[in-house]
């Protein structure tokens with residue numbers, strides 16, 4: 484599904500705003516990756532921001548909370564808890 488994260492643009496890195504991002508990051512990863520895919524909780528990132536995120540956790544928490552917020556403003560907190568059964572906010 485297309486991303487529902489506010490401000491997400493497939494032409495720019497979501498973190499550093501660099502043009503031409505090469506990667507798609509699932510804001511909720513691990514076992515939640517397929518759900519992030521299903522509900523459009525993804526952002527485009529450049530390779531260096533993506534590596535820093537997964538290696539050092541840079542912006543990881545922020546993107547998790549943002550993804551939950553985006554989902555809840557489109558659906559609801561109750562639905563989020565039902566589907567993801569975890570609270571990142």
Ligand SMILES: [Zn+2]
Nearest residue numbers: 496499529532
């Ligand atoms: Zn970047």
Ligand SMILES: [Zn+2]
Nearest residue numbers: 507508509533
């Ligand atoms: Zn990623």
